[in-house]
Amino acid sequence: MEDKAQIQEAIKVQGEVVRKLKSEKANKQQIDEEVAKLLELKAQLGDDGKHQFVLKTxxxxxDYNPKQMAIREKVFNTIIHCFKRHGAETIDTPVFELKETLTGKYGEDSKLIYDLKDQGGELLSLRYDLTVPFARYLAMNKITNIKRYHIAKVYRRDNPAMTRGRYREFYQCDFDIAGQYDAMIPDAECLKIVHEILSELNLGDFCIKVNDRRILDGMFAVCGVPDDKFRTICSTVDKLDKMSWEDVKKEMVNEKGLSEVVADQIGEYVSMQGGMDLAERLLQDQKMSQSKQACAGLSDIRLLFSYLQLFQVTDKVVFDLSLARGLDYYTGIIYEAVLTQAGVDPVSTDTQNGTPGEENVSVGSVAGGGRYDGLVGMFDPKGRKVPCVGVSIGIERIFSIMEQKAEASAEKVRTTEVQVMVASAQKNLLEERLKLVTELWNAGIKAEVMYKKNPKLLSQLQHCEESGIPLVAILGEQELKDGVVKLRVVATREEADISRADLIGEIRRRTRQA
Amino acid sequence: MEDKAQIQEAIKVQGEVVRKLKSEKANKQQIDEEVAKLLELKAQLGDDGKHQFVLKTxxxxxDYNPKQMAIREKVFNTIIHCFKRHGAETIDTPVFELKETLTGKYGEDSKLIYDLKDQGGELLSLRYDLTVPFARYLAMNKITNIKRYHIAKVYRRDNPAMTRGRYREFYQCDFDIAGQYDAMIPDAECLKIVHEILSELNLGDFCIKVNDRRILDGMFAVCGVPDDKFRTICSTVDKLDKMSWEDVKKEMVNEKGLSEVVADQIGEYVSMQGGMDLAERLLQDQKMSQSKQACAGLSDIRLLFSYLQLFQVTDKVVFDLSLARGLDYYTGIIYEAVLTQAGVDPVSTDTQNGTPGEENVSVGSVAGGGRYDGLVGMFDPKGRKVPCVGVSIGIERIFSIMEQKAEASAEKVRTTEVQVMVASAQKNLLEERLKLVTELWNAGIKAEVMYKKNPKLLSQLQHCEESGIPLVAILGEQELKDGVVKLRVVATREEADISRADLIGEIRRRTRQA
Known part of the structure; x- marks a missing residue:
């Protein structure tokens, strides 16, 4: 195939051209043109289906390998079980939405949305989160109350640090309560759920920070931030979990144009942390109490804490005025859970790229959410609002931690649930093995047989050791004559002859706990 | 907002222009240009995030609503349980792949692949099936044997008849065995799995057709089909489940250029159905036995049936020479399961668009698969082959059938698993309700409470009736004084006072079967 070789040569040359332009930091248009040529060449090759593929995702x-999937399944089971305990239903939505459904929902982050190629028909984008599709679903089906969870992948064209367990395709795991209810009861249940899940997953100590958009806005107002700067100052405050106050202040003054005095007043408030007492104190605060918005938020925080006491979760919840959260659509209470034990911090794996000691600051957020009473109304033709509050579990970070734990632990992660391997000690027993394994399958026993006519007993036993299969049912001429099976415990190597009639019962009995 | 109104008016006008051109069947370029203008206008509006959205997927x-999700969960559980019973692990791959990974794998169907927009970086496409990503995964990770299942959505820009339960986004549910094993043992297990799943799902009677690519190719050869027409004739034969032999023959002769004699000889073979006996007869067939390929395939079919006997599934398996299956990558045995009971046929819902009586012919395929020994080698730099055989469960069609069944049945599909509702008979008992529901949650009971300060008892009971909650724990002043809870059975309206200490045990006891 001369053609192919020629194209490959051309690709090589063109690749050099692109690399050179990039290293020279040539202008973008020029680079783009040369990259387009390169892709064109590659596409020519691609069509014959025979060239050497780039083997990557x-x-x-x-990809998730079987071990990662086993861990993922365990984590999902814990979370789903909790959602179900709280009476949630589940829904699913398509992986892509009409582009316009996502437009205007994510502020600056909209640039991270993946668009599909226009192949004729509608303009589509991959979903960026599960909240906007949920709101679209509610409006489209005129649903005014529902308690639902949704676990699915979302897509962001980010440049994530993958060592931190962040990806362009990742799971979200959302629980939301939609409906017109009495204040703070569903909000408190969301926090209860976070508390239950993080406790059950055994991720170490954690803390759930709560605040309220109205308190932030009220605070900005009484400190003298101009109205049109609320959102941008809010996103600067949001950086306090990663930056020191000094740096945050610098950004407020130098980049966002606040006066030092205003910034310092904000600084005083955002250093405050407490519980119901702090909410009460701020309701009396001379400045704060001038803002109706802030007072509404503070009263709700006070009410929230009274419910959290009944739910027995106040030990982990902190009212923290520095909590801001980026997303535009929040209208009331907001919250975020962080792990406070450095030992299981997934972020610490790449501290070589950070400031020494930084890991104490940027402990990972593992859940977050808040109230968004306006989002569904954006989709309703008549603007009818459906109040919503929800929480998203930071499942990818939790996977990373669980994987690290599994790595560190002596216990092997099993990737199958096979209870028994049907093996033979001699040759020419394939038929007998297949008959027996059929009996077991038909009785609902999880069983395996090697796909060889005459496998060695040793290799059959080795497979059990490797994949953690607890029992082996061994057939031989003698066993067949006697109407028994030799049942071997892999861990202890104990063997016992069990009559064929008793075998299924015996396997069930021995693997009940497993 | 004058601007907005102006744009909306412009959209209206432009929409009329497009509609008019379409109704006049104007040339495509002209329509495309006007559509582009329309989209441009819509995009202008989209950016302010306030206009009226098109509310659709x-x-x-x-979308899947909670009821559909409950059915889906049940079906998945049955299938996953079967895969696990056979010792399968699971993996997951990203929803998009490098475009070139998919190129050259699907023949003509490649035009149905969804591409992502080039936003800088790699050229990406949504996965078209789970088999090609599986092969890419094996080659990339140098895995030479694995038994895995993968349940995930795939994407095809088809124009499907949605009344037939076909979509552009749909689930696939694949089980595959990769590895160099003795002939037909893993192949037979795939058929055993199909048999188990279709039996357990209780979809009515079914039939699993098997054939072999080598038998088809050998048959074409001995009938005198030119080598370069094997694939195209194969895809015509594949239409026999939807078209009569007369129409298939017409296509072979008129469109594909076969002679009548050759077509008739094919016609004779493809009308044959049987079991092991047919394979043996064809091995003696004067014509067929001249093809080495056909003989290899026929011997394997014979061997397969001997294993299927041991697996006790021959009652549903038919060797059918008309089975062809479209995909390019099959190299050996192929199979397809069809439901044979008209009553549950999802296709029959839109017979108004088909020929009368057609539903008896096009009974839906609900599983299919085969052997593809060459696919992994296409990804390996050195072309190393990993033999594979697998089956894909036609889960969307199964969902449709199960939904129809649920619709027809008197039994209500529950969308939550709540065991007990914590209710109050009087006002001002919110705190007590929250305390009690916390006790229940902490004990692992699935419980709910209404998010109202003072809900009416009637509305609390109605909620239980509607969502199938079997028990209500009712609190009142008297109950609190007595340290008891009134436990009410929703179905029978029986009530009994249970002491607080016994409540959790009592709820567990009463909902054990539920």
Whole structure:
């Protein structure tokens, strides 16, 4: 195939051209043109289906291997069980939405949305989160109350640090309560759920910070921040978990144009942390009490804490005025859970790229959410609002931690649930093995047989050791004559002859706990 | 906002222009240009995030509501349980792959692949099936044997008849065995799995057709089909489940250029159905036995049936020479399961668009698969082959059938698993309700409470009736004084006072079967 070789040569040359332009930091248009030529050449090759493929997954994505899947299943089971305990239903939505459904929902982050190619028909984008599709679903089906969870992948064209367990394709795991209810009861249940899940997953100590958008806005107002700067100052405050106050202040003054005095007043408030007492104190605060918005938020925080006491979760909840959260659509209470034990911090794996000691500051957020009473109304033709509050579990970070734990632990992660391997000690027993394994399958026993006519007993036993299968049912000429099976415990190597009639019962009995 | 109104008016006008051109069947370029203008206008509006959205999901996709999800969960559980019983692990791959990974794998169907927009970086496409990503995964990780299942959504820009339960986004549910094993043992297990799943799901009677690519190719050869027409004739034969032999023959002769004699000889073979006996007869067939390929395939079919006997599934398996299956990558045995009971046929819902009586012919395929020994080698730099055989469960069709069954049945599909509702008979008992529901949650009981300060008892009971909650724990002044809870059975309205200490045990006891 001369053609193919020629194209490959051309690709090589063109690749050099692109690299050179990039290293020279040539202008973008020029680079783009040369990259387009390169892709064109590659596409020519691609069509014959025979060239050597680039063996990789798309940037920012990954496969899950069986071990990762076993861990993922365990985590999902814990979380789903909790959602179900709280009476949630589940829904699913398509992976892509009409582009306009997502437009205007994510502020600056909209640039991170993946668009599909226009192949004729509608303009589509991959979902960026599960909240906007949920709101679209509610409006489209005129649903005014529902308690639902949704676990699915979302897509962001980010440049994530993958060592931190962040990807372009990642799971979100959302629980939301939609409906017109009495204040703070569903909000408190969301926090109860976070508390239950993080406790059950055994991730170490954690803290759930709460605040309220109205308190932030009220605070900005009484400190003298101009109205049109609320959102941008809010996003600067949001950086306090990663930056020191000094740096945050610098950004407020130098980049966002606040006066030192205003910034310092904000600084005083955002250093405050407490519980119901702090909410009460701020309701009396001379400045704060001038803002109706802030007072509404503070009263709700006070009410929230009274419910949290009944739910027995105040030990982990802190009212923290520095909590801001980026997303535009929040209208009331907001919260975020962080792990406070450095030992299991997934962020610490790449501290070589950070400031020494930084890991104490940027402990990972593992859940977050808040109230968004306006989002569904954006989709309703008549603007009818459906108040919503929800929480998103930071499942990818939790996976990373669980994987690290599994790595560190002596216990092997099993990737199958096979209870028994049907093996033979001699040759020519394939038929007998297949008959027996059929009996077991038909009785609902999880069983395996090697796909060889005459496998060695040793290799059959080795497979059990490797994949953690607890029992082996061994057939031989003698066993067949006697109407028994030799049942071997892999861990202890104990063997016992069990009659064929008793075998299924015996396997069930021995693997009940497993 | 004058601007907005102006744009909306412009959209209206432009929409009329497009509609008019379409109704006049104007040339495509002209329509495309006007559509582009319309989209441009809509995009202008989209950016302010306030205009009225088109409230729909993308063409060919759908949301799953809680009831559909409950059915889906049940079906998945049955299938996953079967896969696990056979010792399968599971993996997951990203929803998009490098475009070139998919190129050259699907023949003509490649035009149905969804591409992502080039936003800088790699060229990406949504996965078209789970088999090609599986092969890419094996080659990339140098895995030479694995038994895995993968349940995930795939994407095809088809124009499916959605009344037939076909979509552009749909689930696939694949089980595959990769590895160099003795002939037909893993192949037979795939058929055993199909048999188990279709039996357990209780979809009515079914039939699993088997054939072999080598038998088809050998048959074409001995009938005198030119080598370069094997694939195209194969895809014509594949239409026999939807078209009569007369129409298939017409296509072979008129469109594909076969002679009548050759077509008739094919016609004779493809009308044959049987079991092991047919394989043996064809091995003696004067014509067929001239093809080495056909003989290899026929011997394997014979061997397969001997294993299927041991697996006790021959009652549903038929060797059918008309089975062809479209995909390019099959190299050996192929199979397809069809439901044979008209009553549950999802296709029959839109017979108004088909020929009368057609539903008896096009009974839906609900599982299919085969052996593809060459696919992994296409990804390996050195072309190393990993033999594979697998089956894909036609889960969307199964969902449709199960939904129809649920619709027809008197039994209500529950969308939550709540065991007990914590209710109050009087006012001002919110705190007591929250305390009690916390006790229940902490004990692992699935419980709910209404998010109102003072809900009416009637509305609390109604909620239980509607969502199938079996028990209500009712609190009142008297109950609190006595340290008891009134436990009410929703179905029978029986009530009994249970002491607080016994409540959790009592709820567990009463909902054990539920």
């Amino acid at each position: 798309a940037k920012g994505t990954r | 993308a063409k060919g996709t759908r």
